[in-house]
Amino acid sequence: MSLELGLKGTPMSEVQVNEEVKLNRGDSALIGTVRLKPNRDKTVRLGHPWVFSKGIASFEGINGGLVRVFCSQNTPIGIGYVNERSNIRLRMLGHFESDPDRLIFRLIKKSIERRKILNIPSNAVRLVNGENDGLSGLIVDCYHRVLVIQIGTLGMEILKDQIVEALDLLVGAPVIYEKSTSISRKEEGLKSSNGWLKKDEEVGLVEIFEKDVRFLIDVVEGQKTGFFLDQRNMRFWLKDHVEHKSVLNLCAYSGGFSLHALKSGASKVTSVDISREACRQMHLNTELNGLKNHEIIEKDVFEFLTNCQERYDIVVLDPPAFIKSKKDLLKGAKAYREMNRLALEKVKNRGIFLSSSCSYFLDEGFFETILLEASLLAKRDVQVIHRHSLALDHMKSLAFREGEYLKTVVMLC
Numbered sequence: 001m002s003l004e005l006g007l008k009g010t011p012m013s014e015v016q017v018n019e020e021v022k023l024n025r026g027d028s029a030l031i032g033t034v035r036l037k038p039n040r041d042k043t044v045r046l047g048h049p050w051v052f053s054k055g056i057a058s059f060e061g062i063n064g065g066l067v068r069v070f071c072s073q074n075t076p077i078g079i080g081y082v083n084e085r086s087n088i089r090l091r092m093l094g095h096f097e098s099d100p101d102r103l104i105f106r107l108i109k110k111s112i113e114r115r116k117i118l119n120i121p122s123n124a125v126r127l128v129n130g131e132n133d134g135l136s137g138l139i140v141d142c143y144h145r146v147l148v149i150q151i152g153t154l155g156m157e158i159l160k161d162q163i164v165e166a167l168d169l170l171v172g173a174p175v176i177y178e179k180s181t182s183i184s185r186k187e188e189g190l191k192s193s194n195g196w197l198k199k200d201e202e203v204g205l206v207e208i209f210e211k212d213v214r215f216l217i218d219v220v221e222g223q224k225t226g227f228f229l230d231q232r233n234m235r236f237w238l239k240d241h242v243e244h245k246s247v248l249n250l251c252a253y254s255g256g257f258s259l260h261a262l263k264s265g266a267s268k269v270t271s272v273d274i275s276r277e278a279c280r281q282m283h284l285n286t287e288l289n290g291l292k293n294h295e296i297i298e299k300d301v302f303e304f305l306t307n308c309q310e311r312y313d314i315v316v317l318d319p320p321a322f323i324k325s326k327k328d329l330l331k332g333a334k335a336y337r338e339m340n341r342l343a344l345e346k347v348k349n350r351g352i353f354l355s356s357s358c359s360y361f362l363d364e365g366f367f368e369t370i371l372l373e374a375s376l377l378a379k380r381d382v383q384v385i386h387r388h389s390l391a392l393d394h395m396k397s398l399a400f401r402e403g404e405y406l407k408t409v410v411m412l413c
């Protein structure tokens with residue numbers, strides 16, 4: 001049986017994974033060896049996938065190729081891959097794996113199967129979430145009949161053919177697009193890589209659904225892999241709170257929050273985004289769902305908020321990551337504070353403010369401090385009514401705290 005993932009608009013719970021497959025080759029060839037320094041295996045044993053250069057005692061093998069990993073006493077502790085030019089020198093694949101044969105296939109299969117029990121009411125699903133699925137350096141998102149993969153490391157780059165082969169066998173999607181543009185590739189010695197890895201049919205915009213809302217996804221021109229799947233649960237949360245309410249959606253992208261709000265009875269939605277392409281997609285998506293009362297404004301949020309006189313029942317703020325590295329922390333925090341202050345001033349009394357940050361370097365505690373400062377500056381007495389991180393399919397490994405980048409706080413104002 002092939003995986004009919006979304007091929008007929010199938011929700012994730014009804015997906016079936018191909019059980020009987022024949023791969024062209026195993027991936028046992030050319031496996032090297034890494035020995036860790038004494039006491040450097042503790043976090044790996046707990047499931048953390050990274051070892052930095054100072055933790056490595058010796059490495060024999062091909063840079064980027066698979067390695068067996070041993071602790072200092074020579075006990076095998078798993079399989080990974082090495083990049084000698086990267087600060088993160090060793091990345092583990094899976095957890096306590098001992099057999100390199102069909103490893104990538106087995107790990108991808110496990111990731112897809114995990115998602116089957118989540119009952120996600122959509123045919124747009126993250127199938128592989130990097131380190132959190134034991135596949136450091138690999139993201140796979142599925143949009144109906146189209147898979148989009150992101151490769152972030154040399155080790156995964158070398159395994160690309162096996163990844164495509166595994167996805168082909170497991171999912172059977174006619175189209176696979178690669179969108180490997182993360183800045184981490186530079187440190188791995190890799191250039192950006194975009195293009196079709198499989199294209200058995202012509203692809204334009206891909207139509208997907210989330211509950212009762214349809215979206216057109218542009219996997220080539222769109223941001224990230226085409227859609228912000230990570231905010232799915234918050235879009236669903238909003239649906240229950242918008243009836244007869246006016247909504248301001250700031251940094252709206254293709255209208256995720258906006259269209260769910262309108263579909264669930266919001267009286268009016270104003271969406272603001274600086275990107276022309278995002279606004280174009282928002283117009284298309286509004287039309288696709290036959291929705292009215294949607295004002296789309298192509299503008300910088302700071303400029304919009306500075307000049308806006310109106311107040312709204314609900315304000316959503318989901319900006320891009322302002323903090324891209326540790327050294328940007330204070331500068332980025334200032335931008336978050338100012339944007340949140342301005343946004344809070346546009347919320348009506350007893351209105352709702354939903355604020356997100358996707359900056360990995362900003363932890364939840366600091367984000368809430370920024371929100372407190374913003375509320376004091378805006379002279380608003382706010383109460384937290386909900387907190388959320390990632391959509392269900394962005395499941396996290398408890399051993400990998402670094403995977404927690406998205407934070408959302410919902411406040412009553």
Ligand SMILES: C[S@@+](CC[C@H](N)C(=O)[O-])C[C@H]1O[C@@H](n2cnc3c(N)ncnc32)[C@H](O)[C@@H]1O
Nearest residue numbers: 228251252253256273274275300301318319320
């Ligand atoms: C994280 S995405 C928002 C995702 C959206 N909430 C969703 O559910 O699909 C951030 C968006 O902010 C937009 N953006 C970035 N800088 C901006 C600015 N200064 N003013 C307005 N929009 C901005 C980007 O174009 C992008 O669409």
